[in-house]
Amino acid sequence: MNIILISADTLKAKTLETEKNNIPNIEFLRKNGFEFKNHYVSSPWTGASFASFFTGVYPKEHGFILNCPKLKNVSKLSFAKKNKPVFFQAFKHNCENYFTKILRKSHYCIGIQGNEMCYKDSFGKYFHEYLIFFQNPNLMKKIFLFSKKIKLFSFLMKIKKIKDKLLLKLFNKKKIEWASSIPANTLVNNAVKKIKANKNKDFFLWINFMDMHTPYLDLYNLSNKSEYKTINITKSELLDLRYNLKNKLSETEKKFVIEKYNSSIRAIDKQIGKIINCLKKNSLFDKTTIIFTSDHGEEFWEHGTQRDDIYFYNRGIDHGHTVYNELIKVPLFLFNSSFGSKKINKLSSSVNFYNTVFELAGIKKDSELPVSLMDIALNKKEMDYVIAECLLLGKETKTIIDKKNFKLIKGTENSRLELYDLNTDPDEKKDISKENPKKVQELMDKLYFHI
Numbered sequence: 001m002n003i004i005l006i007s008a009d010t011l012k013a014k015t016l017e018t019e020k021n022n023i024p025n026i027e028f029l030r031k032n033g034f035e036f037k038n039h040y041v042s043s044p045w046t047g048a049s050f051a052s053f054f055t056g057v058y059p060k061e062h063g064f065i066l067n068c069p070k071l072k073n074v075s076k077l078s079f080a081k082k083n084k085p086v087f088f089q090a091f092k093h094n095c096e097n098y099f100t101k102i103l104r105k106s107h108y109c110i111g112i113q114g115n116e117m118c119y120k121d122s123f124g125k126y127f128h129e130y131l132i133f134f135q136n137p138n139l140m141k142k143i144f145l146f147s148k149k150i151k152l153f154s155f156l157m158k159i160k161k162i163k164d165k166l167l168l169k170l171f172n173k174k175k176i177e178w179a180s181s182i183p184a185n186t187l188v189n190n191a192v193k194k195i196k197a198n199k200n201k202d203f204f205l206w207i208n209f210m211d212m213h214t215p216y217l218d219l220y221n222l223s224n225k226s227e228y229k230t231i232n233i234t235k236s237e238l239l240d241l242r243y244n245l246k247n248k249l250s251e252t253e254k255k256f257v258i259e260k261y262n263s264s265i266r267a268i269d270k271q272i273g274k275i276i277n278c279l280k281k282n283s284l285f286d287k288t289t290i291i292f293t294s295d296h297g298e299e300f301w302e303h304g305t306q307r308d309d310i311y312f313y314n315r316g317i318d319h320g321h322t323v324y325n326e327l328i329k330v331p332l333f334l335f336n337s338s339f340g341s342k343k344i345n346k347l348s349s350s351v352n353f354y355n356t357v358f359e360l361a362g363i364k365k366d367s368e369l370p371v372s373l374m375d376i377a378l379n380k381k382e383m384d385y386v387i388a389e390c391l392l393l394g395k396e397t398k399t400i401i402d403k404k405n406f407k408l409i410k411g412t413e414n415s416r417l418e419l420y421d422l423n424t425d426p427d428e429k430k431d432i433s434k435e436n437p438k439k440v441q442e443l444m445d446k447l448y449f450h451i
Ligand SMILES: [Zn+2]
Pocket: 009, 010, 045, 046, 047, 115, 295, 296
C-alpha cells in the first residue's frame, strides 16, 4: 500500500466550508473518504505540529519547540522539567523517533516540501529523497548556525524581553522573506515525476503546500476585482502585518486579505486533481491511501482586532500565538478507494498519525503511542481528550478538549483560564469557566496529568 500525505500548510477547517464549491478534488476526498470532523493539531505552528505527526507525541515530549514552560504549581515530574526548554531547542531535536526511520525499510520515502521550517536535517532526515522548494534555501540553518556561533546572541535570546525584540527585528527584515512560498504547481510537477519513477515500489510521499501561508499567493488576481481596485497592499506589507501592529487595515482591506487566503486553496485543489489523475493513469489509485490535512490554521481577527496591549505577538492575524480553534482545528480526510465514506465526530489529533501510517503500511503499531485514525474511524478505540501546546510566540498557553467538546485554555504565566462549550459556542466567544467550576477542575486534572 502506498501512502500519500498531502498537507496544505496553514489551512484551517473553516476555509473548506467557505470554498467547498471551488475545490472539487478536495471535496472528492472528503465525500468518498473518512472525514474527521473534530481534528486538532498539537500546536499552532509548523515545527511543533508536524513533529507530532512524525513522533506520535505532543510537543513537550518530542522537543521540536521554541518555548514551552511548565504550568505553575504543578508538582509532577515532567519532560519539560527534566529538559529545560531553551531557545531553538528545535534544532537540537534529533528525529530519532520519527516514523520514517522505520517506514523507510519497507517504503520508499519521498518528501516534496514547500516550508523552510521543515528543513532537510530534521523532517527530511530519513527520507530517501527530500526536495525543498522555497526562495531562501537554508534560511533556518543559517539562523541556527548564527545563534550557535555567537554566544552573546544565544545568551540574549534567553532573556525574554530582548528575545522578543530580536525576533521582531530578525523576521521583520524585508530582505529575509520568511515565507517566500513556491506555488503548488511546481511542487506537484515534481511529485508526479517521483510517483511515475517509483510506481513499482511501495512508497510514502509527503507534499506540503505553502500557498495558504503569508503572503498568501494571489493566483486569482483578486486585486483586479472592482471592490478591491483601490487597495494596494504589497507582498512585503503582508509579511510585515504579521509583526507590525502599527500597520492597521480598513475593513475592506481585511476582507481582501481574507479572500486572498481563502482563494489559495483553489490552486492547491487543482494540483491535487493532477495527483489523482497521475495515480489513475499509472494504475496506483487502488493501491494508494491519500491523507489530506494541515499543520495549523490562521487567525483573521476572530479573537479581537490587532491587539497592541501586551506584546507584539498578540496580534489578530497569522498563527503560532493562540490555541483558539481558528489555529488548531484543521481538516483531515483519509481516502482509499476500498475504505468507503464515513463522517467521524470523535476526537483526533496530530499524535494519531504515527500509528495510522504504520497500520496502512502493514507495520506493527506501537502500543505505547496514541491509537491510529483507523481505530478511531472504525470505532475500535478513541481519544478521551486532545491537547495543543507550545506556542511559537507569546506567553505559553495550553488547551485540552474532551470528548464532550468542552475546551479549557490555561495560561502558564498568569491566572488566565477559559472554558468553552464547543457544541453551543464553536467560535469560542463565551467563556463559561466561572459557571462551571467542576468541569474546569476535571479538565485541569487531565491537563496536569499530561504535564
Ligand atoms: Zn505551517
